[in-house]
Amino acid sequence: MKIKCPKCKENAELTMDFSLVKCGSCDLEMSYGEYVKFVAHNEVKYSDILGDYTGSTEGQSAGSLDEWD
Numbered sequence: 621m622k623i624k625c626p627k628c629k630e631n632a633e634l635t636m637d638f639s640l641v642k643c644g645s646c647d648l649e650m651s652y653g654e655y656v657k658f659v660a661h662n663e664v665k666y667s668d669i670l671g672d673y674t675g676s677t678e679g680q681s682a683g684s685l686d687e688w689d
């Protein structure tokens with residue numbers, strides 16, 4: 621199955637038996653156990669960025685104030 625590569629953020633592949641994570645983009649190859657630890661470790665750093673991401677999906681009509689001129 622496809623998962624996000626923790627290293628380069630491209631699509632990585634998790635083997636069906638959940639034993640190995642492979643990324644073709646950066647040649648990452650680690651066990652799923654290592655992957656989970658890696659992601660959990662980085663989750664702390666990225667949580668702020670992800671928070672901004674979800675907030676920006678709200679639709680906003682930009683520049684509408686200019687029409688009052």
Ligand SMILES: [Zn+2]
Nearest residue numbers: 625628643646
């Ligand atoms: Zn990668």
